[in-house]
Amino acid sequence: MNTARLITQLLEIEQALDNVDATRIRGMLFEAQESILELEKQMIQVLSDYEGLQMLMEFSRNSWNSTAPSAERPGKFLVN
Numbered sequence: 001m002n003t004a005r006l007i008t009q010l011l012e013i014e015q016a017l018d019n020v021d022a023t024r025i026r027g028m029l030f031e032a033q034e035s036i037l038e039l040e041k042q043m044i045q046v047l048s049d050y051e052g053l054q055m056l057m058e059f060s061r062n063s064w065n066s067t068a069p070s071a072e073r074p075g076k077f078l079v080n
Contacts, residue, residue, distance in 0.1 A: 006035045
């Protein structure tokens, strides 16, 4: 489902207002609501996937930093 389909549904409802009975318009509205719910479901899935990837990247960074040998800093030198 994408937003183009939802926009098409809304335009169909708008055009049907003068020509179609209230029962059919109510059905068209329910279909549009289902489209919105499907879009929201997809957005939640995308956000969940993104969060999982962020956590995986952070875990990867942390495990790489903990296993990499730490670089020793040289002492300070005074220059005259």
